[in-house]
Amino acid sequence: MTDGPYLRVNFLPELVAGDALAGAAVAVIDVLRATTTAIAALAAGARDVLPCLTIEDARRRAAEFPVGEAILGGERGGTAIEGFDLGNSPLEYTPHVVAGKSVVLTTTNGTKALLHCQAAAEIVLAGFVNLTAAADRLLKAANKHGGPIDVVCSGTDGAVTREDVLLAGALVDRIAGDDCPAIDDQAALARDAWRTVFGSGEDLPARLLPALVASRGGRNLSALGMQRDIEFAARVDEFQLVPRFDAASHSISPA
Amino acid sequence: MTDGPYLRVNFLPELVAGDALAGAAVAVIDVLRATTTAIAALAAGARDVLPCLTIEDARRRAAEFPVGEAILGGERGGTAIEGFDLGNSPLEYTPHVVAGKSVVLTTTNGTKALLHCQAAAEIVLAGFVNLTAAADRLLKAANKHGGPIDVVCSGTDGAVTREDVLLAGALVDRIAGDDCPAIDDQAALARDAWRTVFGSGEDLPARLLPALVASRGGRNLSALGMQRDIEFAARVDEFQLVPRFDAASHSISPA
Structure with missing residues (x-):
């Protein structure tokens, strides 16, 4: 049950103290749209x-x-x-x-989330568009640093957003599977949400897009006529690239 | 889509400002075990x-x-x-x-959550043991006061707990069904979690109990040898009674 790193999800940056991220491999998520x-x-x-x-x-x-x-x-x-x-x-x-x-x-929420995570051993940016690569990278980073994995959702102005939690759940599903490594309650809840969308795995694009459109971020973008951005964000594994945030130089480049 | 009251879930009391609950019908949840x-x-x-x-x-x-x-x-x-x-x-x-x-x-978390909600129009206490009655009462209270419904999870020492979010999702499922009334992203996520446990609805007791045992609160109680309390908390609709918290007299009595 506890082989591999401990995996935690944080529905908002405010739900985890910056200090608590020391030594962790962190994925920051702002699906719509910063990451x-x-x-x-x-x-x-x-x-x-x-x-x-x-x-x-x-x-x-x-x-x-x-x-x-x-x-x-x-x-x-x-x-x-x-x-x-x-x-x-x-x-x-x-x-x-x-x-x-x-x-x-x-941007507002994504940048704030990145800065909140500065104490981490490594900070990567995740989207559905690099889901598999980000999951692989997180696991490698956690093995290298020997700490936990923390997934930090940006949310919107302090409110939990379903689009970010869904991606957190997708990462949990990739990394933790059914019972290994150990996960916290927010990670289990995120995985619940992801599995509700993922279903049998067939027709994922047809299931993911409406879920993103109905999310808080999706509703905001739809109201602004930016549906095509939601479609882009829903392209699972479009890229193999994983951006890494370097807190010292305050810049993001490929990991 | 927007017939009926707006329904919000708050994974922790800290995630909603006390003032924002003015006029709302609130359910406070601390499944293991205060409510x-x-x-x-x-x-x-x-x-x-x-x-x-x-x-x-x-x-x-x-x-x-x-x-x-x-x-x-x-x-x-x-x-x-x-x-x-x-x-x-x-x-x-x-x-x-x-x-x-x-x-x-x-108790620590449940009482704090109750006090946080004092501005609400009505505050009731919910558990799986009074699920249907609590859902009915919330809907009636919201109709009477004309405000939203807010479900407030107590969590444990500032951490989100799956047992509370599952009950929040069960309430959303009872009150909102698939699309009515309008719900926020936390409510949608809670419903996702509940549906993961609820499955087809058959054998619910056999599915709910292990989910509560595996939750943060459940793990704590198991470690203390209090599994029977978890079994009690999992008895869906054992009671028809809905406790109401009166902020003025600071007491809880049947609604």
């Missing part, structure tokens, strides 16, 4: 993604680059920021736009 | 249950009664308190012991 977008940007050839808490920070950090080297992206309230190059839609982060450049990204 | 015990005590004929935060408060409140009129009950760390008449096991609250008397009860 999905960061994965897409790096898969499209961006050199790195530099997460910023505020719009001012983002402008300042981008200004440190030679002209044309940095791309400014992000959102407030789900919509693009005036004067920025890109919004927070993963579809915008194409090789043509971002290859070889640094993406300075400011 | 289950309060239901059992009232069903056994106790006049009322008086929840206290501290051991000192409980002793003081009990001392206000004529000799033999009050029963002191409760726990710390799951075990009985020195000098108290009863622990926190619902099995101890028999008619012979509590009928006609006031039960002064001090």
Whole structure:
């Protein structure tokens, strides 16, 4: 039962003390859309993604680059920021736009979650789009560091969101299977939620997309006419790439 | 989709501001064991249950009664308190012991959750042992007060517990069915968890008990040799009684 690392899920960053993450291999999740977008940007050839808490920070950090080297992206309230190059839609982060450049990204919940996890031994970004690769990487990191695995859901403004918990459950399902390694109650609940969507495993795309559309984040994006972003976020294992957040350099690059 | 009240679940009291509960019909849940015990005590004929935060408060409140009129009950760390008449096991609250008397009860998480909800229009206590009656009462209260329904899980020392979330999901399933009334993401997640246990509905007792045993609260009680309390808490619809917490008199009596 207890072979392998202990696996915990945190429905919100606020539900785990930053100190409690020391030594852990952490996956940060903001399915709609920050982590999905960061994965897409790096898969499209961006050199790195530099997460910023505020719009001012983002402008300042981008200004440190030679002209044309940095791309400014992000959102407030789900919509693009005036004067920025890109919004927070993963579809915008194409090789043509971002290859070889640094993406300075400011979003609210995802960035806050990343910063909350700074004490961890390793921090990776997960989406449905890199589900299998992220699960593999977490297990490897936990074995390397000898600590637990913590999945941290970003949520939205302090509220638990089902899209993030579903992905947490998918990671638990990949890593823990039915009974090994040991998991906490939030991990068991996340797996319950994922299995409700996953069903028999057949027709997963047909089951996952409506679940994401009905989630809090999905409803917000639908109201903004951004259904295509939800479709993108639902493409399970589109990428093999796992972004890693380096707290020292405050940058995200492929693990 | 939005006929009937809005239904929200809160995995911990800390996840909802007390003010946000104004006007709501609230169910407080501490399946293992405070709410289950309060239901059992009232069903056994106790006049009322008086929840206290501290051991000192409980002793003081009990001392206000004529000799033999009050029963002191409760726990710390799951075990009985020195000098108290009863622990926190619902099995101890028999008619012979509590009928006609006031039960002064001090537990940690359940009492804290009750106090957190004081702004609500109505506060009832739910367990699996009064599932159907509690769901009916919540719906009636919400219709009467015109506000939302909030299910508040007590958790354990700030950690989400699956036993409480499962009952929250069972309440959502009873009240909301598949799509009506409107529910939030935590309610949807709780329902996911409940449906994982509920399955086809056949053999529910055989499915619910192991789920409660495996939960955080269940593991704690098993370690203390209190498996029979878990069995008691798993008796779905054993009682029709719904306890109501009156914030003004700070007492719990049948609704």
